[in-house]
Amino acid sequence: MSARKPALGFIFITLFLDILGIGLIVPILPRLITHLQGNNVEAAAHTVGALGALYALMQFLCAPILGSLSDRYGRRPVILGSLFGSGLDYLLLAFAPSLSWFFVGRIVAGITGANIAAASSYIADISPPEKRAANFGIIGAAFGLGFIAGPALGGLLGANDLRLPFLVAAGLTLANWVYGLIVLPESLAPENRRAFSWARANPVGSLLALRRWPVVVGLASSLFLMNLAQFGLQNVWVLYTEYRYHWTSRQVGASLAVVGLMAAIVQGGLARRIIPALGERRAIVIGLTIGSINMIGYGLATAGWMILTIVAIGSLGSFGGPALQGLISRNVPPNEQGSVQGALASLGSVAGFIAPLIATSLFGYFISDRAPVKLPGAPFFLSAGLLITAMLLAVRSFRSTPASAKQS
Secondary structure (H helix, E strand, O other), X not given: OOOOOXXXXXXXXXXXXXXXXXXXXXXXXXHHHHHHOOOOHHHHHHHHHHHHHHHHHHHHHHHHHHHHHHHHHOHHHHHHHHHHHHHXXXXXXXXXXXXXXXXXXXXXXXXXXXHHHHHHHHHHXXXXXXXXXXXHHHHHHHHHHHHHHHHHHHHHHHHHOOOHHHHHHHHHHHHHHHHHHHHOOOOOOHHHOOOOOHXXXXXXXXXXXXXXXHHHHHHHHHHHHHHHHHHHHHHHHHHHHHHHHOOOHHHHHHHHHHHHHHHHHHHHHHHHHHHHHHOHHHHHHHHHHHHHHHHHHHHHOOOHHHHHHHHHHHHHHOOHHHHHHHHHHHOOOHHHHHHHHHHHHHHHHHHHHXXXXXXXXXXXXXXXXXXXOOOOOHHHHHHHHHHHHHHHHHHHHHHHOOHHHOOO
């Protein structure tokens, strides 16, 4: 395996098939939870939030360990191990007889869900510093294409059997694992590996280690708030569109496919031109600003067709994430990419833990009789404020960026 030349194509296909499996269950999981809770939408909203938070908590605890292990043993075993765990999780959920088993499944998935951190390290390993921001867009492209096919197919399958998408997701993920065993090469050179350290591997220690690079701390804070906003959207999208626009599983799947298509176009294609043309700093500011306007549009939209229009226009700002990640990576040495990406994954997990609880609670409250006014779009307005704050933090952190890492 080590004799093969690593390429972005390998990691792209791996992520695409992984995200395809996730996308299959997105349109039907909240509906299945609602069914298991006697069709009580308010109660289901809180349960969906709790499941998302549990998944993120396990990622927070385990991502730094896997990131440090990837610095010691390579990226390949971490990516393959997480794929295998995800496949087992889908099988468990496909046959789960009660709601409690879904919590067990989220624990398993959270422990093994390190694909993004390992993939980010893989991309950093094989990309020259000046191309990392553009190449990080491949993650968004994989997400986008996976969410084009996944939710659309999941909506179709779930219309007949809410359990069927879990079986299909398991089959695709385990097939992806076998594919990786055969063709995925290692990206981390032996001379760039370092000894495993529990001080760096524990989640608190990995976050504190970011203090060695002031600009990384500032940009990581912006990335955290951006993730907080995005994860909030993801956890209420199905509930929100079903409640406000009475969308079916097929319509929800189609809307997510549009989101995925735009993400693939922007992050997989346009970002490679936009980020170098604007420079990473300006790309961050413009991307986060467009994102905040996008969130306000979601909250104000009074008809379903408006949502699709906002998705198409607002997705043009999704290059802000790759630009942020690229600028962070440029300020970190090669032998610490895994630890830093693990720390960023931990921050993402913290956001993933907090966001579902906040977003679903806000949604549940503002559709209940206790609310002073019906405002189902409240989670999106909060996300808009978070993105504006993230943009302001990024601007402040630019003052600490070394001249060699700056782009205008």
